[in-house]
Amino acid sequence: xxxxxxxxxxxxxxxxxxxxxxxxxxxxxxxxxxxxxxxxxxxxxxxxxxxxxxxxxxxxxxxxxxxxxxxxxxxxxxxxxxxxxxxxxxxxxxxxxxxxxxxxxxxxxxxxxxxxxxxxxxxxxxxxxxxxxxxxxxxxxxxxxxxxxxxxxxxxxxxxxxxxxxxxxxxxxxxxxxxxxxxxxxxxxxxxxxxxxxxxxxxxxxxxxxxxxxxxxxxxxxxxxxxxxxxxxxxxxxxxxxxxxxxxxxxxxxxxxxxxxxxxxxxxxxxxxxxxxxxxxxxxxxxxxxxxxxxxxxxxxx
Amino acid sequence: xxxxxxxxxxxxxxxxxxxxxxxxxxxxxxxxxxxxxxxxxxxxxxxxxxxxxxxxxxxxxxxxxxxxxxxxxxxxxxxxxxxxxxxxxxxxxxxxxxxxxxxxxxxxxxxxxxxxxxxxxxxxxxxxxxxxxxxxxxxxxxxxxxxxxxxxxxxxxxxxxxxxxxxxxxxxxxxxxxxxxxxxxxxxxxxxxxxxxxxxxxxxxxxxxxxxxxxxxxxxxxxxxxxxxxxxxxxxxxxxxxxxxxxxxxxxxxxxxxxxxxxxxxxxxxxxxxxxxxxxxxxxxxxxxxxxxxxxxxxxxxxxxxxxxxxxxxxxxxxxxxxxxxxxxxxxxxxxxxxxxxxxxxxxxxxxxxxxxxxxxxxxxxxxxxxxxxxxxxxxxxxxxxxxxxxxxxxxxxxxxxxxxxxxxxx
Numbered sequence: 001x002x003x004x005x006x007x008x009x010x011x012x013x014x015x016x017x018x019x020x021x022x023x024x025x026x027x028x029x030x031x032x033x034x035x036x037x038x039x040x041x042x043x044x045x046x047x048x049x050x051x052x053x054x055x056x057x058x059x060x061x062x063x064x065x066x067x068x069x070x071x072x073x074x075x076x077x078x079x080x081x082x083x084x085x086x087x088x089x090x091x092x093x094x095x096x097x098x099x100x101x102x103x104x105x106x107x108x109x110x111x112x113x114x115x116x117x118x119x120x121x122x123x124x125x126x127x128x129x130x131x132x133x134x135x136x137x138x139x140x141x142x143x144x145x146x147x148x149x150x151x152x153x154x155x156x157x158x159x160x161x162x163x164x165x166x167x168x169x170x171x172x173x174x175x176x177x178x179x180x181x182x183x184x185x186x187x188x189x190x191x192x193x194x195x196x197x198x199x200x201x202x203x204x205x206x207x208x209x210x211x212x213x214x215x216x217x218x219x220x221x222x223x224x225x226x227x228x229x230x231x232x233x234x235x236x237x238x239x240x241x242x243x244x245x246x247x248x249x250x251x252x253x254x255x256x257x258x259x260x261x262x263x264x265x266x267x268x269x270x271x272x273x274x275x276x277x278x279x280x281x282x283x284x285x286x287x288x289x290x291x292x293x294x295x296x297x298x299x300x301x302x
Numbered sequence: 303x304x305x306x307x308x309x310x311x312x313x314x315x316x317x318x319x320x321x322x323x324x325x326x327x328x329x330x331x332x333x334x335x336x337x338x339x340x341x342x343x344x345x346x347x348x349x350x351x352x353x354x355x356x357x358x359x360x361x362x363x364x365x366x367x368x369x370x371x372x373x374x375x376x377x378x379x380x381x382x383x384x385x386x387x388x389x390x391x392x393x394x395x396x397x398x399x400x401x402x403x404x405x406x407x408x409x410x411x412x413x414x415x416x417x418x419x420x421x422x423x424x425x426x427x428x429x430x431x432x433x434x435x436x437x438x439x440x441x442x443x444x445x446x447x448x449x450x451x452x453x454x455x456x457x458x459x460x461x462x463x464x465x466x467x468x469x470x471x472x473x474x475x476x477x478x479x480x481x482x483x484x485x486x487x488x489x490x491x492x493x494x495x496x497x498x499x500x501x502x503x504x505x506x507x508x509x510x511x512x513x514x515x516x517x518x519x520x521x522x523x524x525x526x527x528x529x530x531x532x533x534x535x536x537x538x539x540x541x542x543x544x545x546x547x548x549x550x551x552x553x554x555x556x557x558x559x560x561x562x563x564x565x566x567x568x569x570x571x572x573x574x575x576x577x578x579x580x581x582x583x584x585x586x587x588x589x590x591x592x593x594x595x596x597x598x599x600x601x602x603x604x605x606x607x608x609x610x611x612x613x614x615x616x617x618x619x620x621x622x623x624x625x626x627x628x629x630x631x632x633x634x635x636x637x638x639x640x641x642x643x644x645x646x647x648x649x650x651x652x653x654x655x656x657x658x659x660x661x662x663x664x665x666x667x668x669x670x671x672x673x674x675x676x677x678x679x680x681x682x683x684x685x686x687x688x689x690x691x692x693x694x695x696x697x698x699x700x701x702x703x704x705x706x707x708x709x710x711x712x713x
Binding site for chain 1: 314316317373374375376377378379380381382383384385386387388389390391396397402403404405406410413414417418420423469
């Protein structure tokens with residue numbers, strides 16, 4: 001889609017038209033050019049996305065409402081998921097298998113891994129279904145389609161924030177105290193959000209064409225849990241691979257950042273975080289470009 | 303006049319057949335180099351210009367590509383080839399539920415749609431009461447739209463499309479799903495928008511509404527333009543085509559029946575008895591209702607009425623009122639009604655009718671559309687809006703005279 005102001009076609013004031021019969025906004029009406037084929041990321045597309053920020057917000061709020069509307073304990077599920085998983089890991093991996101946990105109680109360690117991981121996996125799963133799940137809207141209404149996966153990722157933040165709050169409470173219960181470094185919590189959050197957006201925007205578009213995504217993704221996410229330092233510390237990755245690993249897997253960086261910030265009272269590793277963010281942004285641009293390429297066929301295929 | 307919508311050599315193809323593909327399907331089709339199957343061409347090299355402020359109709363049979371063309375204008379679907387230019391904001395009612403999200407409440411949907419049309423929150427608020435009133439959803443406003451009846455969804459959908467200051471209003475035959483009172487209000491609202499300079503693109507099977515509302519029209523046939531021109535002529539050609547098809551199809555019972563008496567068809571005749579499809583304004587016309595009975599039917603009460611597609615009949619010829627009821631009808635034959643003169647503007651009109659039982663309670667043949675005829679004539683008025691008014695205003699020709707007394711005293 002391209003929205004262009006076409007000044008050449010702007011009509012002059014028609015002297016023969018009585019004022020009350022003039023259509024509104026005369027002379028400033030935008031001219032839309034609609035053509036087919038593969039789309040691209042254009043300045044107009046981005047401007048349009050910005051214009052629809054209100055719609056993005058409305059969809060996000062709606063998504064949150066819909067997800068928890070009929071759940072008796074509501075957002076409680078968002079807390080239960082990482083807490084229970086962390087407890088199980090603490091019992092089996094921490095106690096019996098004796099995995100290293102960087103010198104902090106294993107339960108805290110695992111919780112600091114599970115909270116960001118749960119966000120990422122939920123955001124990726126929900127985000128990749130965002131177009132297909134809103135099929136009726138795609139066939140009845142125009143809006144920039146990327147609003148759907150993006151708002152899904154934003155809505156998943158509602159799961160992440162209580163998770164971080166629980167982690168904070170757990171830290172205090174284990175005798176720790178909030179540190180100044182906690183103001184850096186948004187760093188891993190932004191990193192997770194951008195990476196989840198990159199994955200969602202690409203997979204949601206592919207999912208319209210190939211429903212295989214729905215089956216493949218949960219499987220990939222299960223593998224991803226073990227490819228990310230959720231149950232083991234980052235230090236167990238061989239030194240020479242570690243830098244490449246944390247950059248290529250931004251979730252690993254986010255988990256490590258969150259542990260540094262909240263468990264160790266240290267600042268996140270800025271250099272690594274910047275590189276991981278850069279990589280995530282590159283993936284987001286690529287995913288978005290793919291999305292735009294496929295976008296015009298969505299209504300026909302969904 | 304600027305162009306509101308232009309289609310420039312636009313083609314839209316769908317891949318028909320199976321709805322979903324899996325990676326496996328694509329891999330096998332790449333490997334075996336199978337051409338894609340079941341490609342449907344919905345719109346075929348369409349080139350069309352609709353001027354700003356014009357009321358334009360797209361007519362054609364089911365599957366002719368009308369709805370697809372509208373979906374392309376509203377960016378719900380995108381063309382396979384070619385380019386479309388649309389000037390200004392588009393309000394659209396294409397299907398029931400268009401423009402609405404089922405999980406959001408009525409109120410949230412109004413705000414959302416306003417946002418999507420690019421209106422500010424305040425713009426939408428200003429229009430809010432008007433929309434709610436038109437839609438008549440009152441207390442349901444705070445409920446999710448999915449709990450609305452389809453009628454309510456339709457009303458809200460139209461209210462949204464038609465009240466949020468669209469520059470171009472696109473309306474599909476979806477409104478035909480609504481009740482007659484609602485359809486009437488829709489047609490009125492569309493007329494209002496056209497008079498205030500907005501562009502209307504109207505897709506309908508209702509030729510009277512097309513002729514009443516639109517100045518120009520095209521007939522689409524298999525995605526191509528068959529005819530383009532003034533609405534009246536296009537409607538005339540379309541109806542002639544439909545008639546030809548109907549007569550070519552033989553005596554298939556097209557009318558709803560099943561009772562002891564059925565109306566097979568209706569023909570129109572002049573005083574010489576010759577069958578006609580049109581009559582000049584003010585000339586007599588005879589409507590002949592061909593019936594067939596199963597056994598003797600005592601005292602059937604025939605009623606016919608004429609309408610131009612709006613709610614209610616413009617006039618009625620009813621045995622229920624005049625009492626000229628036949629004693630017994632048996633076998634097949636016809637009942638004729640001669641209208642001495644129909645003081646109506648030149649347009650297409652519909653003849654509706656039904657048959658009541660002897661007691662007048664309950665019907666033998668339910669009230670339904672029986673046929674279509676035209677009143678012909680030239681628009682001879684000289685007023686500024688003569689042509690559009692003759693096409694848009696009330697259809698009954700009244701014999702009237704103006705008198706004016708000015709302040710200076712006397713004529």
